Amino acid sequence: MNSKDSKTSPPAGEIDRGLVANVIGATGLVGKALVQQLLSDKRFEKVRIFVRRETGLKHPKLEQLIVDFAKIENWEKQLTGDVLFSALGTTLKQAGCKEKQWEIDFTYNLNFTRKAKENGIENYVLVSSVGANSNSSIFYTKMKGELDEAVSRIGFRNLAILRPASLTGPRENRRMAEEISIPILNLLTRFAMKNYRPISDETVAKAMINAVFRRKIDKTIYEGAEVFKLAENKL
Numbered sequence: 654m655n656s657k658d659s660k661t662s663p664p665a666g667e668i669d670r671g672l673v674a675n676v677i678g679a680t681g682l683v684g685k686a687l688v689q690q691l692l693s694d695k696r697f698e699k700v701r702i703f704v705r706r707e708t709g710l711k712h713p714k715l716e717q718l719i720v721d722f723a724k725i726e727n728w729e730k731q732l733t734g735d736v737l738f739s740a741l742g743t744t745l746k747q748a749g750c751k752e753k754q755w756e757i758d759f760t761y762n763l764n765f766t767r768k769a770k771e772n773g774i775e776n777y778v779l780v781s782s783v784g785a786n787s788n789s790s791i792f793y794t795k796m797k798g799e800l801d802e803a804v805s806r807i808g809f810r811n812l813a814i815l816r817p818a819s820l821t822g823p824r825e826n827r828r829m830a831e832e833i834s835i836p837i838l839n840l841l842t843r844f845a846m847k848n849y850r851p852i853s854d855e856t857v858a859k860a861m862i863n864a865v866f867r868r869k870i871d872k873t874i875y876e877g878a879e880v881f882k883l884a885e886n887k888l
Contacts, residue, residue, distance in 0.1 A: 676688055735774065
């Protein structure tokens with residue numbers, strides 16, 4: 654079955670190929686890995702990315718849309734197909750202030766999520782964060798927890814929220830704190846606190862794709878250790 658860009662598509666878990674994927678956060682660490690894996694996955698015939706600037710990526714299956722995320726009318730009609738993947742997020746340092754980080758991590762994500770559902774997309778995969786909790790006293794984990802709860806109320810037939818711990822992979826900007834902490838965390842989480850085990854960008858990307866093709870979609874949230882299992886198709 655080939656769903657193309659149909660208004661109402663069945664859950665991707667019910668079909669095998671010809672899928673149209675939409676990706677936000679495509680220029681980040683996980684997003685880049687996800688796009689590359691989607692482009693090489695024969696089950697997807699089109700990979701549409703929403704970005705703020707030209708990426709330089711070229712591929713027959715790739716459709717790149719340069720948009721202003723804050724202007725919904727700028728992209729809402731193009732958000733069609735079978736799946737929305739979100740790896741969209743930023744750091745407080747990159748954003749410059751909490752208000753701007755909230756706009757990117759929460760508002761932009763929620764706007765895309767709502768429009769995806771309105772446009773007939775029934776499969777949604779979100780990269781959240783370990784420790785996400787709407788009742789947290791920490792700004793970042795509270796924000797992530799509130800987003801998780803907000804998207805859970807929208808009513809997708811197939812919703813998966815992944816909560817990985819520290820991400821590893823080829824970053825554009827060097828992060829000294831992570832370079833120091835990740836080896837320590839790898840050691841500490843070998844036998845305990847497994848939800849906090851550092852995870853590579855490629856492993857998270859694999860888990861995101863596998864979440865679309867789950868035969869049992871009753872589970873919504875995947876904590877850190879479960880993301881590894883999802884990547885290996887063991888859930």
